[in-house]
Amino acid sequence: MLLAVAGALAVAGLAVPAARPAFAASLTEVTAFGSNPGGMRMHVYVPDVRPASPPIVVAMHGCGGSGPGFYSGSEFASLADRYGFIVIYPSAMQEAGFGRCFDTWSTAAKTRDGGSDPVSIASMVSYAGRQYGGDLNRVYATGSSSGGMMTQHLLALYPDLFKAGAAFMGVPFDCFAGAADYPPGTSRCTGGAMNRTPQQWGDAVRRVVPGYSGPRPRVQLWHGTADTLVPYQLLQESIEQWTNVFGLSQTPTSSDTPQPGWNRRRYADATGAVQVEAYSVQGAGHTLPSSGMAAAAIAFFGITAEPSVPPSSSPPVTGACRVTDTVNAWNNGLTSTITIVNSGAGSIDGWSLVFTLPAGQTITSGWSATYSAPSGQVTARNAAYNAVIAPNGSVSIGFQATHTGNAAKPTSFTLNGAACAVS
Structure with missing residues (x-):
């Protein structure tokens, strides 16, 4: 019909x-x-x-x-x-x-x-x-x-x-x-x-x-x-x-x-x-x-x-940031602790951190941020209590993930659209 x-x-x-x-x-x-x-x-x-x-x-x-x-x-x-x-x-x-x-x-x-x-x-x-x-x-x-x-x-x-x-x-x-x-x-x-x-x-x-x-x-x-x-x-x-x-x-x-x-x-x-x-x-x-x-x-x-x-309604673009990523891996799992440092002169009020997970990695849980995708390109966005990062201040977030043999770290991070130094 x-x-x-x-x-x-x-x-x-x-x-x-x-x-x-x-x-x-x-x-x-x-x-x-x-x-x-x-x-x-x-x-x-x-x-x-x-x-x-x-x-x-x-x-x-x-x-x-x-x-x-x-x-x-x-x-x-x-x-x-x-x-x-x-x-x-x-x-x-x-x-x-x-x-x-x-x-x-x-x-x-x-x-x-x-x-x-x-x-x-x-x-x-x-x-x-x-x-x-x-x-x-x-x-x-x-x-x-x-x-x-x-x-x-x-x-x-x-x-x-x-x-x-x-x-x-x-x-x-x-x-x-x-x-x-x-x-x-x-x-x-x-x-x-x-x-x-x-x-x-x-x-x-x-x-x-x-x-x-x-x-x-x-x-x-x-x-x-x-x-x-x-x-x-x-x-x-x-x-x-x-x-x-x-x-x-x-x-x-x-x-x-x-x-x-x-x-x-x-x-x-x-x-x-x-x-x-x-x-x-x-x-x-x-x-x-x-x-x-x-x-x-x-x-x-x-x-x-x-x-x-x-x-004015968009998150501010940060001029300087630094990211440290510490990974602990086992068999087919890992945890990642990411520290975001505001190395600029101004305060950051509201942030999103974008990075790409290596192939085969999938986030199963996370803390201190919300994660918009479990694999591929991931956006981690601030929680209500850690939205502000003062000059020289830092925020730590993390997640647990599975992997298929590649437990490497992401190679680059951007904070509110600006590239961060990685250490």
Whole structure:
């Protein structure tokens, strides 16, 4: 059935109504949008000022929420007013024991043309193309928690429809084994022990549309480091899935901190195009998106330019620093104690230390800092109690790691973007 929907979408993309009705800039419910096996409700926000073929963004709430609630509690509608895109707000109707959630667990929902919520959402997109002249070549998905899970779900099911997605606090596609595996506390997926190989995660996506060779949707991932409801470690599982789908290395091509507390890893292809990017939001629990994150998502989609960051909000660049790294290794494990010395004249207030672990090393635990990646390029960011390093002062941090025979130290360190002397 969804193959038919996809065909209708392609046709609808070429047939913009000659005369559109006037729309008030308010949230509107649509009751007859097409095939709706999930029994979902559809609300849509169409800004007064928009281009002839505006982009379409599907914005999805978390468990227990609703489309109107996500409209009121997120920044996507105000961004739509500013940049002229349509926002679809689906409301999930599937009861999951703790409120209504988007179905990302059933066999029907994990099968293209299978039914349930994904079919309903595809119908909503088709309707937006027909009724409002939405550009079906610029369709994007985003959502929080259950909506973040559905975001990754839709990117796997409809790589020919969605061009990109931004998932907040989600899980990889095919993480849930079934309805009994969904509720937190009893779920293998969100129970804190989920660990598959990148190949296994990638194969789960490739099986959905066998033989598909077209472009894949670009993926943006967000997760709070203090999230325990949907554990933070699932961010790494999602990274592994999508980098594998794109055939990319597990090592990021770049890493930075575009906003204080937002540690970003980017994974670019051979042309330099970023296909996957992941944000570790320091100290955040199950509370995303917070202010400014919707704008970053819209920028990732390409609807707007990347939002500028006031220079004063970025961690200061240190002029001089020195790092000492002491490693104690055994069999296939090691500990590393890193001392950061501020050898400059000014105080450092807020810091991030970036270094690259030798191949085969993986951090399993750490102290006195938060670590944004377990292997490859690592960003260690200050804890609340050691953010300030006075002139000639120092801070010591450390971690424990496994290794496969190479227990060497990183060869270079940068503190707030500036190279440090290594002793």
